[in-house]
Every structure is written in structure tokens, then in C-alpha cells.
Amino acid sequence: MKPDYLERILNARVYDVAQESPLEYAPNLSTRLNNKLFLKREDLQSVFSFKLRGAYNKMAQLSPDLLKQGVIAASAGNHAQGVALAAQKLGTTAIIVMPVTTPTMKVNAVATGGGQVVLHGNSYDDACAHARQLAEEKNLTFIHPFDDPDVIAGQGTIGMEILRQYQKPIDAIFLAIGGGGLISGVAAYIKRLRPEIKIIGVEPVDSDAMSQSLQKGERVKLPQVGLFADGVAVKHVGAETFRLCQKYVDEIILVSTDDTCAAIKDVFEDTRSILEPAGALAIAGAKAYVEREQVTGQTFISVACGANMNFDRLRFVAERAEFGERREAIFAVTIPEERGSFRKFCSCIGKHNLSEFNYRIAEKKQAHIFVGVQIQNRVDAENIVATFEENGFKTIDLTDDELAKMHLRHMVGGRSSLANNELLYRFEFPERPGALVDFLNSMSPNWNISLFHYRNNGSDYGRIAIGVQVAPNEMNEWQAFLETLGYPYWDESTNPAYKLFL
Incomplete structure (x- = not known):
């Protein structure tokens, strides 16, 4: 017999330890989105999470x-x-x-x-x-974190509180999804009483187990998950949560790391509180939904579900929020290495503020400039590219290029005639003591490291860009190394920014 979640939620024992969290209007976000957005402040619980x-x-x-x-x-x-x-x-x-x-x-x-x-x-x-x-x-x-009827019912009390706290029409409720316990409980309650309210799940693009499962009609196990939003880093959703999501969830929106960082900043500006990445997913999802649907005058609720943020990670969040907000763009611009070119280049930027500028002389005829520019929106960035091109400056928009954002911007300015047979790869690995050394020790001593960049951003996984000289007759061995390593990797050997700057 399937559980009666309405009954279970109404009888759930949660208030011995939990408070009825406030439902707060977000004035700045609401104004920017041209819709009413309320935040269900589960980050204010005693353990800073629902x-x-x-x-x-x-x-x-x-x-x-x-x-x-x-x-x-x-x-x-x-x-x-x-x-x-x-x-x-x-x-x-x-x-x-x-x-x-x-x-x-x-x-x-x-x-x-x-x-x-x-x-x-x-x-x-x-x-x-x-x-x-x-x-x-x-x-x-x-005690399962999500795939248990009593756990699901406990999380479902959030839905009960929302309907009690806001009795006017609600167009959609946005909730983060990891294993699915939160959205399942809230959806089971809301859809029984107010079926017209959309229930929209939000997942990171690199941890989208529920989205893939609903698309395939069966539970999908991901080979790996992104670790930035560690609170939802689940490879395999629950059987019961999957059943409930199939029945009650209207859709799932996927958001990027940059979108999530921007949402953390948005909530800070409205509340002066700092959410963890998983806690900000629902806000990022609401923003993405408004941008996609171009709706106005509607009422949305996002569950701010956690605030257990490591302070050291704020550096990374602040850096990437500008991209998530579409307020910074980065470009690779090629100009003639001749007098007057730099002045002409600067005139193309006009009154835009520069956020970054990297250049080193490398060729007699051409100069390659790595430049960051503050923008109003993506259309603004497209206009800047068009202006550069109209003035004869070949331009590549690198704003969505992970290699450029994470590594190249800190490395611009060096080529080497010694880097024969060089391959360039990006890797991610769990950030723990000894992880970087373990990674390097796993490589064949026959391969010479010709380029290396690593940054510790206070995040929970490390990112490196590495140039390796691999002889043509060793490519099979290199491929075998990649397949057995067990870490996510990306071949950047043909990346145009790598060609220009390194």
C-alpha cells in the first residue's frame, strides 16, 4: 500500500527541533525579474538547512x-x-x-x-x-537522507507552511533536487491541495540525475557528479522520490555553476545572508525560468534550503558570480602589432569598464590580447564583439569557455618552441590532502609536463590545466591512462584561446 503523504505530513513530528521558517519577499530580485519572488528561509533553521x-x-x-x-x-x-x-x-x-x-x-x-x-x-x-x-x-x-516515506513527509511540512503563510495565488514553487526528498514531500502536499501551482525542480547541469531519470522513464545512475553544489551531488535518485517526481513535478530546470554563484550574490543583496550552492539552486532556477518564459507579474516561491558555506569558497563564488549575472565578458582579441592599434582597440571598448587586461609581445605582426569587460547583458557583449570585428580585430568570445575562465586568464603571456607534441587537458579531482600528488604519480614518467596551472579556490574539488608532451607512438597509452584515471577530463588541445596565448 502506497503511503498517504497528506496524512503523514499533517502528522509529522518536526517542530521539536525545527522552526516554521519565514517566507520573505525578495525586493531586489523581484524588481529585476519583474515578478514577485518570495524566499522560504530554510537556511535559518538551527542547522542552517531543512x-x-x-x-x-x-x-x-x-x-x-x-x-x-x-x-x-x-x-x-x-x-x-x-x-x-x-x-x-x-x-x-x-x-x-x-x-x-x-x-x-x-x-x-x-x-x-x-x-x-x-x-x-x-x-x-x-x-x-x-x-x-x-x-x-x-x-x-x-536513516536515509531522502528515499524514505517518513523523511519525505518531514520535508513536506515545508509545503504545508508555504500554503499557510501565503494564501494568495502562487504560480510556481522552485526546489533544489539532490536525491529528491525535498521536492517529493513538498510536491505531494501542494499538488493534493493546490494542483494548479507548478512544482519546478532545479539541478546543476553536472548533477542532473533526476532530470535524466524523468526523461528516460527510469532511474539513471550518473557515472560522476559535479561537486560544487555538494548538497545535491547524488548519482542515483531514490526509488520512492522518483515515483513521486514522475507523478507531481511539472519540470526540471538545469543551471550552471556561474548561475548558482550569481544566485548566491542575489540572495546576499536582498537578505545579507550567504547561501551554500545547493541552497541557492532554487533561486537560480526561478531566474532561468523567467528569462526563458519572459513572464511578468507572476508570483514565485524559491526554497532557500541551506547555508552551510565554507568561507574560503566565497572567493570562487565572487569571481564567477559576474559571469552568472552576465555582467562580465572575456574576449581574445587579435590586433596588428603596429603603432596606433592599441589606441584603436581602446576606442572600441568605449565607456565600458575593463575588469582584466593581459598582453605580452609574442609575434612581429600580431598581438593577442586577453581582455575582461564589464557588460550590461549578453547583447552588450555581442555588440562589443561586432565593434571589434568591424574595426578589423579578430575576436573570440571566451565568456563561456571554462579553460579561459579557470586557467588561461592567469597564465596569458608565454609560448615555447620546446613544447613539441604537446596536449592540453583540464582535469577535476576531489580536493583532499595528497590528491594532487596522487594524480601526478599516476602519470607515466615518459610524459614530460610542459605546462601546469592549479588554483585552490576553497572549493571541494581541484582544477588543473596541464600540458603533456606525448609522443605519437604513445597515444594509445595516454588514452588508456585517461580512461582508467576516474576523474572528469576535457581535451583542450584544439581550444582557440590555447592556440592564441600559450
Whole structure:
């Protein structure tokens, strides 16, 4: 018999630990979007996330004997804090298995809350498998972060609060999706009482397990997930959450890392609060929906679902928010290496503010300039490109080029006649002690590293650009290395910006 979620949500035990979070109007965002946008402030819960609702509701249903034996959970952080708090409240012990990529602040918060932390694996799925193994060995109750009716019902109390707090027409509610527990619970409640309200899920483009699953009509397991929005870095959505999303979710919107960073900044400007990446997904989704549909005068609610942000990551967020807001563009511009060209180049920029300018003499006849320009919108960037081209300056728009944004802008100004048979690749790997050394040690000593760039942005995964000299007769060995490495990689050897600047 399938659960009656309306009944379960109405009877859920969450308010021993959770507060009814406020529903706040976002004036700046609403003005910019020309629609009313309200934020459901789950980031204001005591653990700075909605996750304590589902965790406590599940554990409050356990028998005294099961509680006495203890519980175990797997989590990238927020569910872990919820379980630790619930265990403390209910007088039991909790073991939390967390991926090694989990931000330090979340690990410390769980330990401070009384949870025993075990770090294992590079993703939630790795941690989950290990937690289930420990649950069997130690006879503990596994508290699933999303694929459990009691957990789903606990998260569904957010939907109950929204309808009580805002009784006027609502056009759409936007919710982040990881494993699907939050959107499933809210959708199950909203669609029973107000079926006309659209329920729209939001996922990162590199962690879109639910989107792919709904498209294929079956649960899809992703080979890897992006780790920037660690709170939703789930390879495989839940069976029950998938069923509920099939039934109740109207659509899923995918957003980029830059979009998410821009949404974090947007919320800060409206509330002076800083959301974590997963916590800002719903805001990024609402913005993307308005841009796509070109709607005005509608009412939207975005659930701001978490604020467990490592302070060190703010550097990366601030840098990338400008791209997400379409307020900065970067270009590679080729001009003649002759007198007067630079003055002509500057006149093309006009009154736009420069955010970056990189140049080094490299050829007798041509100069290659890497330039960042503050813009109003993407049309503004297209107009700048057109102006450069009209004046005879060949231009490449690099605003959406990950290699340029992450690495090249810090490396411009060097070519080498010694870099024969050079391949250029980008790699991402979990940021943990020794990870970079492990990566380098896995490479064949026959391959000479001819270029290298690495930046630690306080993020949970490292990014490197690496030039490697691989002889033609070793290309099969190189390909085998790539396929067995286990890290995401991109071949940038034909990237035009690489050709121009490096």
C-alpha cells in the first residue's frame, strides 16, 4: 500500500527541533525579474538547512529498542547535521559517514553536534554504500537522507507552511533536487491541495540525475557528479522520490555553476545572508525560468534550503558570480602589432569598464590580447564583439569557455618552441590532502609536463590545466591512462584561446 503523504505530513513530528521558517519577499530580485519572488528561509533553521525535518521525523518514529541501539546515516553534510541533532534530542548515538570531499565546516558541525564522523569515498553514493555495510555489522538503523516515506513527509511540512503563510495565488514553487526528498514531500502536499501551482525542480547541469531519470522513464545512475553544489551531488535518485517526481513535478530546470554563484550574490543583496550552492539552486532556477518564459507579474516561491558555506569558497563564488549575472565578458582579441592599434582597440571598448587586461609581445605582426569587460547583458557583449570585428580585430568570445575562465586568464603571456607534441587537458579531482600528488604519480614518467596551472579556490574539488608532451607512438597509452584515471577530463588541445596565448 502506497503511503498517504497528506496524512503523514499533517502528522509529522518536526517542530521539536525545527522552526516554521519565514517566507520573505525578495525586493531586489523581484524588481529585476519583474515578478514577485518570495524566499522560504530554510537556511535559518538551527542547522542552517531543512534536513533536520526529515531526519527527526524518521527517528521519532523508531521504537525505544531501535533508538537505544543507535543510528547511522550517509550525507554530504546537511542531513548529517540533522541526524546528529535528532540523536542528541532523542538520547541516542549517531554515526555519520561523509564523503572525503565534504567541506570542513560541515564535518566540524556534525562532530560538534555529537555525531561520530567517518570519512569515506568521493561522493554521497560511496559514503552510502559504506554506511549500509556498517549498519549491518553494528546492527544500527540506517536513516536515509531522502528515499524514505517518513523523511519525505518531514520535508513536506515545508509545503504545508508555504500554503499557510501565503494564501494568495502562487504560480510556481522552485526546489533544489539532490536525491529528491525535498521536492517529493513538498510536491505531494501542494499538488493534493493546490494542483494548479507548478512544482519546478532545479539541478546543476553536472548533477542532473533526476532530470535524466524523468526523461528516460527510469532511474539513471550518473557515472560522476559535479561537486560544487555538494548538497545535491547524488548519482542515483531514490526509488520512492522518483515515483513521486514522475507523478507531481511539472519540470526540471538545469543551471550552471556561474548561475548558482550569481544566485548566491542575489540572495546576499536582498537578505545579507550567504547561501551554500545547493541552497541557492532554487533561486537560480526561478531566474532561468523567467528569462526563458519572459513572464511578468507572476508570483514565485524559491526554497532557500541551506547555508552551510565554507568561507574560503566565497572567493570562487565572487569571481564567477559576474559571469552568472552576465555582467562580465572575456574576449581574445587579435590586433596588428603596429603603432596606433592599441589606441584603436581602446576606442572600441568605449565607456565600458575593463575588469582584466593581459598582453605580452609574442609575434612581429600580431598581438593577442586577453581582455575582461564589464557588460550590461549578453547583447552588450555581442555588440562589443561586432565593434571589434568591424574595426578589423579578430575576436573570440571566451565568456563561456571554462579553460579561459579557470586557467588561461592567469597564465596569458608565454609560448615555447620546446613544447613539441604537446596536449592540453583540464582535469577535476576531489580536493583532499595528497590528491594532487596522487594524480601526478599516476602519470607515466615518459610524459614530460610542459605546462601546469592549479588554483585552490576553497572549493571541494581541484582544477588543473596541464600540458603533456606525448609522443605519437604513445597515444594509445595516454588514452588508456585517461580512461582508467576516474576523474572528469576535457581535451583542450584544439581550444582557440590555447592556440592564441600559450
